[in-house]
Amino acid sequence: MNRRFPSEWGKAEKGKILIGFSLFLLEFTLAMVLLTDIAFWLSNVLIALLLIQAFRGKFFAKYVLFFSYLSYVLVVHVVTVYVYSFRPEAYLAFYWYTYFFGAALGYCVIWEIYTHVLRDFPGTARMARCLVGVFLIGVLGAALVNAFNGEASGLVKSVIRFERNLQAVQAILLTLLLILIRYYAIPLGRNLRGLIVGYGFLIGVSVVTLTLRSQFGVAFQLWWQYLQQSSGLITSVIWVPAFWVYVPNPKPDVSIGLDEDYAALTERSYRAIAKARAAILRVF
Amino acid sequence: MMFALIFLAAGLGLLGLLLVLFLRMGAQPQDRTDAAAATALLAADAALWAQQLGDRIFSPADLEFILKEAPSLRQKLLRERRGIALLWIAQRKDAARAVMRLHRAVARANIALNPGFEFKLAANYFAFLAACALAECLVWLRGPFASRKVVTSLITVGKRMRSLSEELLEGLDPVLLEEIRNR
Numbered sequence: 199m200n201r202r203f204p205s206e207w208g209k210a211e212k213g214k215i216l217i218g219f220s221l222f223l224l225e226f227t228l229a230m231v232l233l234t235d236i237a238f239w240l241s242n243v244l245i246a247l248l249l250i251q252a253f254r255g256k257f258f259a260k261y262v263l264f265f266s267y268l269s270y271v272l273v274v275h276v277v278t279v280y281v282y283s284f285r286p287e288a289y290l291a292f293y294w295y296t297y298f299f300g301a302a303l304g305y306c307v308i309w310e311i312y313t314h315v316l317r318d319f320p321g322t323a324r325m326a327r328c329l330v331g332v333f334l335i336g337v338l339g340a341a342l343v344n345a346f347n348g349e350a351s352g353l354v355k356s357v358i359r360f361e362r363n364l365q366a367v368q369a370i371l372l373t374l375l376l377i378l379i380r381y382y383a384i385p386l387g388r389n390l391r392g393l394i395v396g397y398g399f400l401i402g403v404s405v406v407t408l409t410l411r412s413q414f415g416v417a418f419q420l421w422w423q424y425l426q427q428s429s430g431l432i433t434s435v436i437w438v439p440a441f442w443v444y445v446p447n448p449k450p451d452v453s454i455g456l457d458e459d460y461a462a463l464t465e466r467s468y469r470a471i472a473k474a475r476a477a478i479l480r481v482f
Numbered sequence: 483m484m485f486a487l488i489f490l491a492a493g494l495g496l497l498g499l500l501l502v503l504f505l506r507m508g509a510q511p512q513d514r515t516d517a518a519a520a521t522a523l524l525a526a527d528a529a530l531w532a533q534q535l536g537d538r539i540f541s542p543a544d545l546e547f548i549l550k551e552a553p554s555l556r557q558k559l560l561r562e563r564r565g566i567a568l569l570w571i572a573q574r575k576d577a578a579r580a581v582m583r584l585h586r587a588v589a590r591a592n593i594a595l596n597p598g599f600e601f602k603l604a605a606n607y608f609a610f611l612a613a614c615a616l617a618e619c620l621v622w623l624r625g626p627f628a629s630r631k632v633v634t635s636l637i638t639v640g641k642r643m644r645s646l647s648e649e650l651l652e653g654l655d656p657v658l659l660e661e662i663r664n665r
Binding site for chain 1: 577593604
Protein backbone atom coordinates (compact mmCIF):
# COMPACT_ATOMS: atom_id res chain seq x y z
CA MET A 199 0.00 0.00 0.00
CA ASN A 200 1.33 3.39 -0.96
CA ARG A 201 0.56 5.57 2.08
CA ARG A 202 1.56 9.25 2.36
CA PHE A 203 2.01 11.20 5.59
CA PRO A 204 0.20 14.58 6.02
CA SER A 205 3.47 16.39 5.56
CA GLU A 206 3.63 14.88 2.07
CA TRP A 207 0.12 15.93 1.02
CA GLY A 208 -0.11 18.19 -1.97
CA LYS A 209 -1.91 21.53 -2.22
CA ALA A 210 -4.99 19.90 -3.76
CA GLU A 211 -5.37 17.49 -0.86
CA LYS A 212 -4.97 20.19 1.74
CA GLY A 213 -7.50 22.33 -0.13
CA LYS A 214 -10.05 19.49 -0.09
CA ILE A 215 -9.61 19.06 3.66
CA LEU A 216 -10.07 22.79 4.26
CA ILE A 217 -13.25 22.94 2.18
CA GLY A 218 -14.61 19.82 3.88
CA PHE A 219 -13.95 21.29 7.33
CA SER A 220 -15.56 24.62 6.39
CA LEU A 221 -18.67 22.82 5.11
CA PHE A 222 -18.81 20.84 8.32
CA LEU A 223 -18.63 24.03 10.38
CA LEU A 224 -21.39 25.62 8.31
CA GLU A 225 -23.65 22.59 8.70
CA PHE A 226 -22.90 22.44 12.40
CA THR A 227 -23.77 26.12 12.83
CA LEU A 228 -27.02 25.73 10.88
CA ALA A 229 -27.90 22.67 12.96
CA MET A 230 -27.24 24.59 16.17
CA VAL A 231 -29.43 27.48 15.01
CA LEU A 232 -32.21 25.05 14.13
CA LEU A 233 -31.89 23.23 17.45
CA THR A 234 -31.93 26.58 19.25
CA ASP A 235 -35.24 27.45 17.56
CA ILE A 236 -36.68 24.04 18.37
CA ALA A 237 -35.59 24.36 22.02
CA PHE A 238 -37.13 27.86 22.19
CA TRP A 239 -40.55 26.80 20.94
CA LEU A 240 -40.58 23.53 22.83
CA SER A 241 -39.89 25.27 26.14
CA ASN A 242 -42.71 27.75 25.42
CA VAL A 243 -45.10 24.88 24.77
CA LEU A 244 -44.08 23.25 28.07
CA ILE A 245 -44.56 26.54 29.96
CA ALA A 246 -48.04 26.91 28.43
CA LEU A 247 -48.84 23.33 29.41
CA LEU A 248 -47.70 24.00 32.96
CA LEU A 249 -49.82 27.15 33.25
CA ILE A 250 -52.89 25.32 31.94
CA GLN A 251 -52.33 22.54 34.48
CA ALA A 252 -51.93 25.10 37.30
CA PHE A 253 -55.28 26.68 36.38
CA ARG A 254 -57.02 23.32 36.03
CA GLY A 255 -55.59 22.04 39.31
CA LYS A 256 -56.46 25.36 41.00
CA PHE A 257 -53.03 25.81 42.53
CA PHE A 258 -52.00 28.90 40.57
CA ALA A 259 -52.50 30.96 43.73
CA LYS A 260 -50.29 28.65 45.82
CA TYR A 261 -47.22 29.81 43.91
CA VAL A 262 -48.64 33.00 42.49
CA LEU A 263 -45.33 34.80 41.94
CA PHE A 264 -43.74 31.83 40.20
CA PHE A 265 -46.69 31.27 37.86
CA SER A 266 -46.92 35.01 37.20
CA TYR A 267 -43.24 34.90 36.24
CA LEU A 268 -43.94 32.00 33.86
CA SER A 269 -46.91 33.81 32.33
CA TYR A 270 -44.79 36.89 31.81
CA VAL A 271 -41.97 34.87 30.21
CA LEU A 272 -44.40 33.16 27.83
CA VAL A 273 -46.08 36.39 26.76
CA VAL A 274 -42.76 38.20 26.30
CA HIS A 275 -41.32 35.36 24.21
CA VAL A 276 -44.28 35.40 21.83
CA VAL A 277 -44.35 39.19 21.56
CA THR A 278 -40.57 39.28 21.06
CA VAL A 279 -40.88 37.08 17.97
CA TYR A 280 -43.51 39.47 16.56
CA VAL A 281 -41.48 42.61 17.35
CA TYR A 282 -38.24 41.12 16.02
CA SER A 283 -39.90 39.98 12.80
CA PHE A 284 -42.20 42.91 12.00
CA ARG A 285 -41.00 45.89 14.09
CA PRO A 286 -37.22 45.51 14.29
CA GLU A 287 -36.72 49.23 15.00
CA ALA A 288 -38.59 48.85 18.30
CA TYR A 289 -36.81 45.65 19.32
CA LEU A 290 -34.04 47.20 21.44
CA ALA A 291 -36.35 49.35 23.57
CA PHE A 292 -38.79 46.46 23.93
CA TYR A 293 -35.97 44.15 25.02
CA TRP A 294 -34.72 46.48 27.77
CA TYR A 295 -38.12 47.33 29.20
CA THR A 296 -39.14 43.67 29.36
CA TYR A 297 -35.71 42.57 30.62
CA PHE A 298 -35.75 44.79 33.71
CA PHE A 299 -39.30 43.83 34.61
CA GLY A 300 -38.42 40.16 34.10
CA ALA A 301 -35.37 40.51 36.35
CA ALA A 302 -37.55 42.05 39.07
CA LEU A 303 -40.00 39.15 38.75
CA GLY A 304 -37.08 36.75 39.03
CA TYR A 305 -36.21 38.25 42.42
CA CYS A 306 -39.86 37.86 43.41
CA VAL A 307 -39.57 34.16 42.61
CA ILE A 308 -36.52 33.93 44.90
CA TRP A 309 -38.52 35.67 47.64
CA GLU A 310 -41.41 33.24 47.16
CA ILE A 311 -39.02 30.27 47.39
CA TYR A 312 -37.63 31.62 50.66
CA THR A 313 -41.13 32.17 52.02
CA HIS A 314 -42.33 28.67 51.19
CA VAL A 315 -39.20 26.91 52.47
CA LEU A 316 -38.97 28.81 55.75
CA ARG A 317 -42.67 29.23 56.52
CA ASP A 318 -42.72 26.52 59.23
CA PHE A 319 -39.17 27.12 60.50
CA PRO A 320 -38.95 30.52 62.21
CA GLY A 321 -35.51 29.77 63.64
CA THR A 322 -34.02 29.08 60.24
CA ALA A 323 -35.89 32.07 58.85
CA ARG A 324 -34.12 34.26 61.40
CA MET A 325 -30.78 32.77 60.35
CA ALA A 326 -31.67 33.40 56.70
CA ARG A 327 -32.54 37.05 57.43
CA CYS A 328 -29.12 37.48 59.05
CA LEU A 329 -27.19 35.86 56.18
CA VAL A 330 -29.14 37.60 53.41
CA GLY A 331 -28.89 40.92 55.23
CA VAL A 332 -25.11 40.64 55.50
CA PHE A 333 -24.82 39.60 51.86
CA LEU A 334 -26.99 42.43 50.52
CA ILE A 335 -25.12 44.98 52.64
CA GLY A 336 -21.91 43.66 51.08
CA VAL A 337 -23.33 43.98 47.56
CA LEU A 338 -24.57 47.49 48.25
CA GLY A 339 -21.23 48.42 49.75
CA ALA A 340 -19.36 47.14 46.70
CA ALA A 341 -21.68 49.10 44.41
CA LEU A 342 -21.15 52.29 46.43
CA VAL A 343 -17.37 51.84 46.44
CA ASN A 344 -17.42 51.48 42.66
CA ALA A 345 -19.59 54.56 42.35
CA PHE A 346 -17.35 56.70 44.58
CA ASN A 347 -14.17 55.45 42.90
CA GLY A 348 -15.47 56.81 39.65
CA GLU A 349 -15.11 53.42 37.99
CA ALA A 350 -17.76 52.72 35.40
CA SER A 351 -20.36 50.36 36.79
CA GLY A 352 -21.24 47.09 35.15
CA LEU A 353 -24.30 48.73 33.61
CA VAL A 354 -22.28 51.31 31.74
CA LYS A 355 -19.30 49.11 30.85
CA SER A 356 -21.19 46.19 29.45
CA VAL A 357 -24.79 45.15 29.26
CA ILE A 358 -23.78 41.52 29.50
CA ARG A 359 -21.78 42.11 32.67
CA PHE A 360 -24.77 43.89 34.21
CA GLU A 361 -27.04 40.95 33.39
CA ARG A 362 -24.41 38.63 34.81
CA ASN A 363 -24.18 40.61 38.05
CA LEU A 364 -27.96 40.58 38.51
CA GLN A 365 -28.07 36.83 37.96
CA ALA A 366 -25.07 36.25 40.22
CA VAL A 367 -26.86 37.93 43.14
CA GLN A 368 -29.79 35.57 42.61
CA ALA A 369 -27.37 32.63 42.41
CA ILE A 370 -25.79 33.52 45.75
CA LEU A 371 -29.18 34.03 47.40
CA LEU A 372 -30.21 30.56 46.22
CA THR A 373 -26.89 29.10 47.36
CA LEU A 374 -27.39 30.53 50.86
CA LEU A 375 -30.85 29.00 50.98
CA LEU A 376 -29.56 25.60 49.82
CA ILE A 377 -26.91 25.65 52.55
CA LEU A 378 -29.59 26.38 55.16
CA ILE A 379 -31.83 23.63 53.76
CA ARG A 380 -28.94 21.17 53.96
CA TYR A 381 -27.70 22.25 57.40
CA TYR A 382 -31.11 22.35 59.10
CA ALA A 383 -32.50 19.38 57.14
CA ILE A 384 -35.55 21.31 55.98
CA PRO A 385 -37.96 18.89 54.28
CA LEU A 386 -39.10 19.88 50.79
CA GLY A 387 -42.23 18.82 48.97
CA ARG A 388 -42.25 17.80 45.33
CA ASN A 389 -43.36 21.20 44.02
CA LEU A 390 -40.86 23.20 46.00
CA ARG A 391 -37.98 20.84 45.24
CA GLY A 392 -38.74 21.03 41.50
CA LEU A 393 -39.02 24.81 41.67
CA ILE A 394 -35.67 25.19 43.42
CA VAL A 395 -33.84 22.70 41.20
CA GLY A 396 -35.29 24.15 37.98
CA TYR A 397 -34.85 27.81 38.82
CA GLY A 398 -31.45 27.21 40.36
CA PHE A 399 -30.31 25.36 37.24
CA LEU A 400 -31.52 28.21 35.04
CA ILE A 401 -29.74 30.85 37.12
CA GLY A 402 -26.54 28.80 37.51
CA VAL A 403 -26.20 28.17 33.77
CA SER A 404 -27.07 31.79 33.05
CA VAL A 405 -24.28 33.08 35.33
CA VAL A 406 -21.74 30.71 33.78
CA THR A 407 -22.69 31.46 30.17
CA LEU A 408 -22.89 35.22 30.70
CA THR A 409 -19.45 35.15 32.35
CA LEU A 410 -17.99 33.20 29.44
CA ARG A 411 -19.72 35.49 26.95
CA SER A 412 -18.28 38.59 28.60
CA GLN A 413 -14.81 36.98 28.65
CA PHE A 414 -14.68 35.56 25.13
CA GLY A 415 -16.87 38.11 23.36
CA VAL A 416 -18.59 37.50 20.03
CA ALA A 417 -16.71 34.22 19.49
CA PHE A 418 -18.92 32.69 22.19
CA GLN A 419 -22.17 34.22 20.91
CA LEU A 420 -23.54 31.15 19.14
CA TRP A 421 -22.70 28.84 22.05
CA TRP A 422 -24.28 31.34 24.41
CA GLN A 423 -27.58 31.31 22.52
CA TYR A 424 -27.51 27.54 22.26
CA LEU A 425 -26.79 27.03 25.96
CA GLN A 426 -29.39 29.64 26.95
CA GLN A 427 -32.17 27.98 24.97
CA SER A 428 -31.10 24.49 26.06
CA SER A 429 -31.09 25.45 29.72
CA GLY A 430 -34.54 27.02 29.30
CA LEU A 431 -35.82 23.79 27.79
CA ILE A 432 -34.24 21.62 30.51
CA THR A 433 -35.73 23.90 33.19
CA SER A 434 -39.19 23.54 31.65
CA VAL A 435 -38.72 19.77 31.55
CA ILE A 436 -37.88 19.84 35.28
CA TRP A 437 -40.85 22.03 36.20
CA VAL A 438 -43.62 20.22 34.30
CA PRO A 439 -43.51 16.92 36.25
CA ALA A 440 -42.71 18.76 39.51
CA PHE A 441 -45.85 20.89 39.23
CA TRP A 442 -48.16 18.46 37.44
CA VAL A 443 -50.10 18.05 40.69
CA TYR A 444 -50.10 20.19 43.77
CA VAL A 445 -48.28 18.57 46.70
CA PRO A 446 -48.16 20.55 49.94
CA ASN A 447 -44.86 20.78 51.78
CA PRO A 448 -44.33 18.29 54.62
CA LYS A 449 -44.90 19.74 58.07
CA PRO A 450 -42.00 19.62 60.57
CA ASP A 451 -41.96 16.92 63.20
CA VAL A 452 -43.21 18.70 66.33
CA SER A 453 -42.67 15.66 68.55
CA ILE A 454 -39.11 16.82 69.18
CA GLY A 455 -39.19 19.06 72.19
CA LEU A 456 -37.11 19.62 75.22
CA ASP A 457 -37.98 21.07 78.58
CA GLU A 458 -35.51 23.86 78.25
CA ASP A 459 -35.19 27.05 76.32
CA TYR A 460 -33.10 27.65 73.21
CA ALA A 461 -30.22 29.37 74.98
CA ALA A 462 -29.81 26.52 77.45
CA LEU A 463 -29.98 23.95 74.64
CA THR A 464 -27.33 25.80 72.62
CA GLU A 465 -25.09 26.06 75.65
CA ARG A 466 -25.35 22.34 76.36
CA SER A 467 -24.78 21.44 72.71
CA TYR A 468 -21.74 23.71 72.58
CA ARG A 469 -20.28 22.20 75.74
CA ALA A 470 -20.94 18.66 74.51
CA ILE A 471 -19.16 19.32 71.19
CA ALA A 472 -16.30 21.12 72.93
CA LYS A 473 -15.83 18.19 75.35
CA ALA A 474 -15.94 15.70 72.47
CA ARG A 475 -13.26 17.71 70.66
CA ALA A 476 -11.15 17.96 73.78
CA ALA A 477 -11.47 14.19 74.24
CA ILE A 478 -10.12 13.63 70.72
CA LEU A 479 -7.23 16.04 71.11
CA ARG A 480 -6.45 15.01 74.68
CA VAL A 481 -5.50 11.48 73.75
CA PHE A 482 -2.60 12.95 71.79
CA MET B 483 -9.95 37.52 34.99
CA MET B 484 -10.21 37.10 38.76
CA PHE B 485 -13.77 38.43 38.78
CA ALA B 486 -14.66 36.08 35.95
CA LEU B 487 -13.38 33.16 38.03
CA ILE B 488 -15.41 34.33 41.03
CA PHE B 489 -18.58 34.51 38.96
CA LEU B 490 -17.86 31.13 37.39
CA ALA B 491 -17.35 29.70 40.88
CA ALA B 492 -20.68 31.19 42.00
CA GLY B 493 -22.54 29.65 39.05
CA LEU B 494 -20.83 26.28 39.23
CA GLY B 495 -21.16 26.22 43.03
CA LEU B 496 -24.91 26.64 42.74
CA LEU B 497 -25.11 23.89 40.11
CA GLY B 498 -23.03 21.61 42.34
CA LEU B 499 -25.26 22.21 45.36
CA LEU B 500 -28.31 21.51 43.22
CA LEU B 501 -26.76 18.22 42.16
CA VAL B 502 -26.24 17.28 45.82
CA LEU B 503 -29.86 18.19 46.57
CA PHE B 504 -31.06 16.21 43.56
CA LEU B 505 -29.03 13.15 44.49
CA ARG B 506 -30.41 13.20 48.03
CA MET B 507 -34.00 13.51 46.84
CA GLY B 508 -34.76 9.89 47.62
CA ALA B 509 -33.30 10.00 51.13
CA GLN B 510 -35.84 11.09 53.69
CA PRO B 511 -34.62 13.74 56.11
CA GLN B 512 -34.03 12.40 59.58
CA ASP B 513 -36.81 14.32 61.21
CA ARG B 514 -37.48 11.60 63.67
CA THR B 515 -34.53 12.30 65.90
CA ASP B 516 -34.31 10.15 68.98
CA ALA B 517 -34.58 12.96 71.48
CA ALA B 518 -34.02 10.69 74.45
CA ALA B 519 -30.76 9.26 73.09
CA ALA B 520 -29.38 12.64 72.11
CA THR B 521 -30.37 14.12 75.47
CA ALA B 522 -28.42 11.35 77.15
CA LEU B 523 -25.41 12.21 75.06
CA LEU B 524 -25.59 15.76 76.21
CA ALA B 525 -25.09 14.61 79.76
CA ALA B 526 -21.69 15.46 81.19
CA ASP B 527 -20.94 11.95 82.35
CA ALA B 528 -21.20 10.62 78.80
CA ALA B 529 -18.35 12.91 77.76
CA LEU B 530 -16.31 11.95 80.82
CA TRP B 531 -16.72 8.24 80.09
CA ALA B 532 -15.60 8.81 76.52
CA GLN B 533 -12.51 10.62 77.76
CA GLN B 534 -11.48 7.82 80.14
CA LEU B 535 -11.95 5.21 77.43
CA GLY B 536 -9.88 7.27 75.00
CA ASP B 537 -7.09 7.62 77.55
CA ARG B 538 -7.02 3.87 77.97
CA ILE B 539 -7.11 3.09 74.25
CA PHE B 540 -4.20 5.41 73.44
CA SER B 541 -2.20 4.76 76.57
CA PRO B 542 1.24 3.24 75.81
CA ALA B 543 1.05 1.12 78.99
CA ASP B 544 -0.30 -1.94 77.16
CA LEU B 545 2.33 -1.64 74.43
CA GLU B 546 5.11 -1.39 76.99
CA PHE B 547 3.77 -4.45 78.79
CA ILE B 548 3.62 -6.49 75.54
CA LEU B 549 7.12 -5.40 74.50
CA LYS B 550 8.43 -6.61 77.85
CA GLU B 551 6.46 -9.82 78.23
CA ALA B 552 5.61 -11.00 74.69
CA PRO B 553 7.35 -9.01 71.93
CA SER B 554 6.04 -11.37 69.26
CA LEU B 555 2.51 -10.04 69.86
CA ARG B 556 3.48 -6.42 69.11
CA GLN B 557 2.14 -6.33 65.53
CA LYS B 558 -1.12 -7.97 66.51
CA LEU B 559 -1.61 -5.48 69.34
CA LEU B 560 -0.90 -2.54 67.02
CA ARG B 561 -3.35 -3.85 64.42
CA GLU B 562 -6.17 -4.45 66.86
CA ARG B 563 -5.57 -1.27 68.81
CA ARG B 564 -5.63 0.72 65.55
CA GLY B 565 -9.06 -0.75 64.77
CA ILE B 566 -10.32 0.05 68.27
CA ALA B 567 -8.95 3.60 68.09
CA LEU B 568 -10.63 4.26 64.76
CA LEU B 569 -13.88 2.81 66.08
CA TRP B 570 -13.66 5.05 69.16
CA ILE B 571 -13.11 8.14 66.96
CA ALA B 572 -16.08 7.09 64.79
CA GLN B 573 -18.23 6.74 67.91
CA ARG B 574 -17.24 10.26 69.03
CA LYS B 575 -18.26 11.55 65.62
CA ASP B 576 -21.59 9.72 65.74
CA ALA B 577 -22.23 11.10 69.21
CA ALA B 578 -21.48 14.66 68.09
CA ARG B 579 -23.66 14.19 65.00
CA ALA B 580 -26.57 13.05 67.16
CA VAL B 581 -26.15 16.10 69.41
CA MET B 582 -26.06 18.44 66.42
CA ARG B 583 -29.00 16.72 64.76
CA LEU B 584 -31.11 17.22 67.85
CA HIS B 585 -29.94 20.80 68.25
CA ARG B 586 -30.73 21.68 64.63
CA ALA B 587 -34.13 19.99 64.75
CA VAL B 588 -35.08 22.08 67.79
CA ALA B 589 -33.33 25.30 66.76
CA ARG B 590 -34.85 25.50 63.27
CA ALA B 591 -38.34 25.80 64.73
CA ASN B 592 -37.35 28.09 67.60
CA ILE B 593 -37.97 31.76 67.04
CA ALA B 594 -35.46 32.61 69.77
CA LEU B 595 -32.59 31.34 67.61
CA ASN B 596 -29.47 33.47 67.96
CA PRO B 597 -27.42 33.59 64.72
CA GLY B 598 -24.23 34.37 66.68
CA PHE B 599 -24.57 31.27 68.84
CA GLU B 600 -25.41 29.18 65.80
CA PHE B 601 -22.27 30.30 63.98
CA LYS B 602 -20.16 29.64 67.06
CA LEU B 603 -21.64 26.19 67.50
CA ALA B 604 -21.28 25.38 63.79
CA ALA B 605 -17.63 26.54 63.81
CA ASN B 606 -16.97 24.43 66.89
CA TYR B 607 -18.62 21.42 65.29
CA PHE B 608 -16.66 21.68 62.05
CA ALA B 609 -13.44 22.18 64.01
CA PHE B 610 -14.31 18.99 65.87
CA LEU B 611 -14.85 17.12 62.58
CA ALA B 612 -11.51 18.42 61.31
CA ALA B 613 -9.83 17.21 64.53
CA CYS B 614 -11.42 13.78 64.02
CA ALA B 615 -10.21 13.65 60.41
CA LEU B 616 -6.69 14.56 61.54
CA ALA B 617 -6.80 11.97 64.32
CA GLU B 618 -7.98 9.27 61.89
CA CYS B 619 -5.20 10.13 59.40
CA LEU B 620 -2.57 9.99 62.11
CA VAL B 621 -3.86 6.71 63.52
CA TRP B 622 -3.94 5.17 60.03
CA LEU B 623 -0.46 6.36 59.12
CA ARG B 624 1.41 5.96 62.39
CA GLY B 625 -0.76 3.82 64.63
CA PRO B 626 -2.46 4.86 67.88
CA PHE B 627 0.70 4.97 70.05
CA ALA B 628 3.15 6.67 67.69
CA SER B 629 0.66 9.31 66.52
CA ARG B 630 0.36 10.51 70.10
CA LYS B 631 4.03 11.55 70.00
CA VAL B 632 3.61 13.43 66.69
CA VAL B 633 0.74 15.57 67.89
CA THR B 634 2.47 16.20 71.24
CA SER B 635 5.52 17.43 69.27
CA LEU B 636 3.29 19.67 67.15
CA ILE B 637 1.77 21.21 70.27
CA THR B 638 5.27 21.67 71.79
CA VAL B 639 6.55 23.33 68.60
CA GLY B 640 3.56 25.62 68.60
CA LYS B 641 4.24 26.66 72.20
CA ARG B 642 7.92 27.21 71.38
CA MET B 643 7.02 29.41 68.43
CA ARG B 644 4.70 31.43 70.60
CA SER B 645 7.40 32.04 73.24
CA LEU B 646 9.87 32.95 70.48
CA SER B 647 7.49 35.50 69.02
CA GLU B 648 6.94 36.94 72.49
CA GLU B 649 10.74 37.34 72.94
CA LEU B 650 10.92 39.12 69.61
CA LEU B 651 8.06 41.36 70.55
CA GLU B 652 9.68 42.36 73.87
CA GLY B 653 11.28 45.31 72.16
CA LEU B 654 7.86 46.72 71.31
CA ASP B 655 5.83 49.27 73.18
CA PRO B 656 4.45 47.43 76.28
CA VAL B 657 0.94 48.70 75.66
CA LEU B 658 0.97 47.33 72.13
CA LEU B 659 2.43 44.05 73.39
CA GLU B 660 -0.33 43.66 75.95
CA GLU B 661 -2.88 44.31 73.24
CA ILE B 662 -1.38 41.58 71.04
CA ARG B 663 -1.28 39.11 73.96
CA ASN B 664 -4.93 39.73 74.74
CA ARG B 665 -6.10 39.05 71.16
